[in-house]
Amino acid sequence: MNTLVEERKQEWEGETQGLAHMLKPGELDLSHGVILYLEDISVSFDGFKALNKLNLAINTGELRCIIGPNGAGKTTMMDVITGKTRPDSGTAFFGQTLDLTRMSEPQIAHAGIGRKFQKPTVFEQLSAFENLELAMKTDKGVWASLLARLSREQGDKIAATLERIRLDKEADRPAGLLSHGQKQWLEIGMLLMQEPRLLLLDEPVAGMTDDETMRTAELFVSLAGQHSLVVVEHDMAFVEALGGKVTVLCEGSVLAEGDLATVQADPRVIEVYLGR
Numbered sequence: 001m002n003t004l005v006e007e008r009k010q011e012w013e014g015e016t017q018g019l020a021h022m023l024k025p026g027e028l029d030l031s032h033g034v035i036l037y038l039e040d041i042s043v044s045f046d047g048f049k050a051l052n053k054l055n056l057a058i059n060t061g062e063l064r065c066i067i068g069p070n071g072a073g074k075t076t077m078m079d080v081i082t083g084k085t086r087p088d089s090g091t092a093f094f095g096q097t098l099d100l101t102r103m104s105e106p107q108i109a110h111a112g113i114g115r116k117f118q119k120p121t122v123f124e125q126l127s128a129f130e131n132l133e134l135a136m137k138t139d140k141g142v143w144a145s146l147l148a149r150l151s152r153e154q155g156d157k158i159a160a161t162l163e164r165i166r167l168d169k170e171a172d173r174p175a176g177l178l179s180h181g182q183k184q185w186l187e188i189g190m191l192l193m194q195e196p197r198l199l200l201l202d203e204p205v206a207g208m209t210d211d212e213t214m215r216t217a218e219l220f221v222s223l224a225g226q227h228s229l230v231v232v233e234h235d236m237a238f239v240e241a242l243g244g245k246v247t248v249l250c251e252g253s254v255l256a257e258g259d260l261a262t263v264q265a266d267p268r269v270i271e272v273y274l275g276r
């Protein structure tokens with residue numbers, strides 16, 4: 001081939017390769033290894049500071065636990081991350097480029113932040129399988145979604161998720177007949193169908209049996225790496241089983257941070273939280 005053409009071709013390939021590394025607007029940039037970054041976030045309700053210059057950085061693939069007394073601001077922090085509550089001041093970034101304080105709740109969800117609330121909100125009359133099917137196809141209405149044919153790939157994805165949340169044997173059971181713990185797993189499965197990069201879980205094992213609690217810990221540990229997780233929980237056996245870094249929140253800011261043993265030994269943490 002003509003060398004000039006060959007040179008041009010190489011030049012062009014080099015350029016397009018360079019472009020492949022560039023992000024489209026609105027795409028998640030994890031190039032610095034930090035998926036969530038909060039700096040000096042403050043939120044007040046009628047003069048009361050629910051969050052007071054809160055700082056938090058979550059690494060990509062990390063499994064972080066947030067503990068702290070009631071009213072510490074844990075749920076408010078999740079409200080800020082998901083766009084439900086706007087901070088009065090401070091910075092909140094998802095990856096390097098997505099400014100959460102300027103995005104709507106649907107935009108944030110679409111960008112890859114999934115949240116599980118305390119109360120499970122599964123469709124009781126539909127089977128576990130159908131609940132996951134719906135979660136995958138939220139753009140249509142309920143009946144249109146169930147009537148639309150599943151591709152082989154979609155069916156496989158649902159089956160894999162059912163296995164992951166330990167409901168493969170309950171695939172055809174109406175969700176209303178599942179145990180409380182199983183309903184919680186189903187809802188986590190529904191979140192996973194959306195392939196979130198960051199999962200926010202507020203008191204996910206409240207009301208679960210000890211056995212279900214430990215199985216949930218195993219599930220979360222298995223999700224870490226592929227996903228990043230921020231888990232608010234009071235159950236210390238559960239927090240220990242998760243094994244990640246722990247952040248202690250108190251009066252709207254970080255009181256201590258480190259592995260569980262270290263924060264448990266911190267006299268300030270004992271005073272405000274563990275000692276009571």
Ligand SMILES: Nc1ncnc2c1ncn2[C@@H]1O[C@H](COP(=O)(O)OP(=O)(O)O)[C@@H](O)[C@H]1O
Pocket residue numbers: 045049050068069070071072073074075076077
């Ligand atoms: N929408 C709201 N209006 C007024 N006060 C609120 C609101 N949401 C939370 N608070 C207050 O903010 C503080 C922190 O609440 P929250 O974030 O729910 O704490 P946690 O989840 O750590 O228990 C509490 O004192 C709570 O009463």
Ligand SMILES: [Mg+2]
Pocket residue numbers: 074075076
């Ligand atoms: Mg709360």
